[in-house]
Amino acid sequence: MRQLAQYQDGRLELQDVPTPMPPPGGILVQTTCSVISPGTEKMKVEQARMSLLQKAKARPDQVKKVLDTARTLGWKSALEKVRNRLESPSPLGYSAAGIVIAVDELNTRFRIGDRVACGGAECAFHAEMIAVPDLLAAPVPEGVEDWQAAYTTLASISMQAVRQASVQLGDRVLVLGQGLVGLLATSLLRASGARVLVADYAETRLDTALTLGAERTVNPGQSSLPDAVRDWTGGDGVDAVLLCVGGRGNEAADTAITCLRDRGVMVIVGIYDAELSWKIAYMKDIQVRYSRSYGPGRYDPQYEWGGRDYPIGYVRWTENRNFDACLQLMKTGQLPLAPLTTRRAPFTDAVSVYDALMQPGNTDIGVILDYGNSAPLLPTIAPQTDLSGSSFGASSPDNSSFSPPSSLHVLGAGNFARTMLLPHLKGNLPLGTIVNATGLSARHVKEKFGFAQAEADAAEVFKHSGDALMIGTRHHLHAPLVLQGLAARQHIFVEKPLCLTREELTQIDTAMASTQGSLMVGFNRxxxxxxxxxxxxxxxxxxxxxxxxxxxxxxxxxxxxxxxxxxxxxxxxxxxxxxxxxxxxxxxxxxxxxxxxxxxxxxxxxxxxxxxxxxxxxxxxxxxxxxxxxxxxxxxxxxxxxxxxxxxxxxxxxxxxxxxxxxxxxxxxxxxxxxxxxxxxxxxxxxxxxxxxxxxxxxxxxxxxxxxxxxxxxxxx
The missing domain is CATH 3.30.360.10 (Dihydrodipicolinate Reductase; domain 2)
Incomplete structure (x- = not known):
């Protein structure tokens, strides 16, 4: 399958990568449409095109990590880690829609052929196939087209901001910034019964805001925004401000506070490093709230990847429930998306579309990538490897004779393996298959180190009896993968820890007693x-x-x-x-x-x-x-x-x-x-x-x- 890849020098490529597997409890989706977020994704591309010095100034937290690594591992290892980071491709995209073509056996909500909206910068990439956990997908109702459903994640960001503002019927709200998220927020505020005033420097966006239900628009470059707010509210100030801008400093925040009524609410929605002027904020006794992405559950791995939903009686609106709510508003026509959609292009033209977005003066708002799929394709991937470790195969013959492995296979292509282990193996042993859940990483490691093939499923690896196997996955997979490798009489290197329970250790004891393979744990010190x-x-x-x-x-x-x-x-x-x-x-x-x-x-x-x-x-x-x-x-x-x-x-x-x-x-x-x-x-x-x-x-x-x-x-x- 093809996926859009971004390199840290700013290059963009469409690459052939392994088809992913459905995550535990999740689904595999054939993408039909995805949305480019001009704000967030343009920022990522711009940062990638920065010089090393500019990157260091923009990300002092990462510089600190490099210094810490140099202190503990030495400068050579630290620089190698930095080099690996810079040369590794990263995915783009986080809001998409498509058709379910495979379902993990632990999933009970979705069926093959279901249309779904998908979210998450960790999975909903600009790619022909995406592997999505259950709670980052939502069923698309009849009457909602795929291109509309692809906006769901972005709309949920705006919906969460509206919820954070605690808007009631008749409230007057200022939306500062009319990029894609700001315009979606304007539309959602209007649907909730609020009165909306918007501000932006781009006249075309202000015109779009009027189409979406804004009562009044202001261009701060042409007239005074505080004066307009005083006139609109009879001198009271607005009940809430949604700050949908990027950057840092106090100018936007001070303007927002000036426009608020006494004890009003300011919600910071974008990637804005706010600096508040103490006196003006204190005297108005304002509330400052940050709106975190799509809603409760975001960045909680137990929720997003573990499938542990929050009880509705305690958390009414989670990110998945926000997905559903946005899709319902699309169905009823209360969330119109056509005015936002300024460009539609085939996925095959993705690189040129990004190039156009990066041009000065570009006025695009919502950009749809169309994958040209109208019907689900039957997946051509093997069933996911059984990691239960419940069966180890028949007893192996005598272990006294040793045959050198013909090749080395690697499970897990993280930065540790790329930096600390694989450089010492390259050129010393034929490299067979690199397996990683992220197709871009698997392909990158294949090309860099010279593996024969890259896969997203480990099943193929265990067919190679007697080969060498390196396991660098997350810890909970170590013991199950070790057991499968020993059953295949493979010579295994597994990063620490060997296992997570005494029961797993007992299973490995049993497997070691009957295998012709071997096992080494990564206790490098x-x-x-x-x-x-x-x-x-x-x-x-x-x-x-x-x-x-x-x-x-x-x-x-x-x-x-x-x-x-x-x-x-x-x-x-x-x-x-x-x-x-x-x-x-x-x-x-x-x-x-x-x-x-x-x-x-x-x-x-x-x-x-x-x-x-x-x-x-x-x-x-x-x-x-x-x-x-x-x-x-x-x-x-x-x-x-x-x-x-x-x-x-x-x-x-x-x-x-x-x-x-x-x-x-x-x-x-x-x-x-x-x-x-x-x-x-x-x-x-x-x-x-x-x-x-x-x-x-x-x-x-x-x-x-x-x-x-x-x-x-x-x-x-």
Missing amino acids: RFAPATVALKQHLAAIPGPKTLAYHVFAGPLAPDHWYANVEESGGRVLGEACHFFDYACHLLGRPVQVMAQSIGRPAFPDSVTAQIAFADGSSAQILYSAEGDQAYPKESFRLFASGFVAECENFQKLTLYRNRKRNAMAYTSKGHAEEMAAWLAFLKKGGDHPLAYPEARQSMVLTFAVLESLRQGGAVAV
């Missing part, structure tokens, strides 16, 4: 040059040892996928397992652990674990989300007989022995060395670089830490 040097010194030092390992993980952003515990397992299981493994690597077999978290959260992100080992050694792992960014992310001290070692971010190792201090510098946290060790095993067999019992021991310790947190006491490992 074992392979870091600093670790190798330290282990060489420890080999000559008898007796128990003490390890104190401190990790400043930093606060977790609420929208980070790690915050979705069902996918990640939480930070202790999903990331702190690294450091429990490291303690095992240095000190041997753990026998008991006592863990404590800060406060009593359901899923802690800060934990201290005191671990006892069989030889009398002990380790304290302090993993904290609290701290200061100037402090190193990882540091540890190890005490032994006549010996002390200090390490910071695996870049600096200092050894104290015989009253002498020896400092050594390194540049790797072990990813390159880890891949080299795995490659050596894949080519020649022999001893595995990280035997399964060792990786399993680290996972058992991690589960014991979680059990200790639940019980509030020491737990045997």
Whole structure:
């Protein structure tokens, strides 16, 4: 299928990418129409065409992330991550309509052939096929054409803004800015019984606003907007202002507040970084509200991708209910869209359409891309791979003979795999299939690293018995995919954690007992040059040892996928397992652990674990989300007989022995060395670089830490 791709140098291309699979509980849609949002999407293209310096000034938050990465991984890794980001294509589009052509077995709302409106910048792309979760799709009623339904997501943004304004019948509302979202808001306000005054600098948009029901229009470049508002309201001021503009500063906000009545409401709808003048806002005692996208549920992965709807008695208008409401208004004619639609073009002309939108003086408002589909096509994709792990196949023959794999397949094409793992494998092993849910990413990785093919479904990969398999998906898929790979006698590398439950670990134990494949977990710190040097010194030092390992993980952003515990397992299981493994690597077999978290959260992100080992050694792992960014992310001290070692971010190792201090510098946290060790095993067999019992021991310790947190006491490992 074809999809519109944008590169960070501003290039736009129509690319052939793998057909996506319906997400769990979702649907696969053959797109018939999608809408280009000139405001948001033009901004994305403009930002992409900026120089690196301009990008840095526009996104200081991203610069900070690069600096943090450089501090913990070194500048080489940080720059490689930046390079990967810049050369990776990204999708465009977030409002579309089409016909359902495949339905996941967990979905009960939709059937093949249903017409649907779809939303979401994560899925409703400008593409011939889109894979959409249940609550980001809504059925299109009879009487609503596909081109109209394609506006649903954009209309829902405006509807949510109107709801945030708490508009009542007869209220007087000013809509500042008459771009696509502002014009839709004007139409919805009129449908709700409000009186509407609009302001914009473009006369053509003001004319369109009158067509949609605005009572009065003002061009601030030609006359005073506050004077017009005073005249229109008899000196009272408007009840609410919808600020549908972009940019930053205080000019638009101050104008809006000036136009408000005492205790009026200002709703910020667009990407506007408001700076409020304190005195004018304070004296009017105004309310400032932000309108977040399509409504409640937006950016909540449990709602959007987990399918967990909010009870209507508690949340009357969710984003999906806003979708339905907008479609109903389209059906009744109360939301006219023809006046907004200034251009319709075939999807095949998408690149030239964007080029036209970027030209100075372009006056387009709503732009429809038409895909030329009038009837659903039968999907030509295989059924989605069963990830239940309930069947592992027949027992394999003797495992003593080793045959090098003919090729490597990769599941998951995220930035970590592209930056930290695949560069060390390219050219060392034939690359077979790259699988990723996002077709653009799969195609990009295929072209960059030289994979034979790109797919969106993993089923094909497991047909290649005895091949090598790398798993870099989100954590909840690790164990199911490992089980399928072992059943296919594949040699597997899986990023940590190996699994999320003890039950999954037991299933993997069973599979490992009967497979001719192999399994390696991505505990890279074992392979870091600093670790190798330290282990060489420890080999000559008898007796128990003490390890104190401190990790400043930093606060977790609420929208980070790690915050979705069902996918990640939480930070202790999903990331702190690294450091429990490291303690095992240095000190041997753990026998008991006592863990404590800060406060009593359901899923802690800060934990201290005191671990006892069989030889009398002990380790304290302090993993904290609290701290200061100037402090190193990882540091540890190890005490032994006549010996002390200090390490910071695996870049600096200092050894104290015989009253002498020896400092050594390194540049790797072990990813390159880890891949080299795995490659050596894949080519020649022999001893595995990280035997399964060792990786399993680290996972058992991690589960014991979680059990200790639940019980509030020491737990045997």
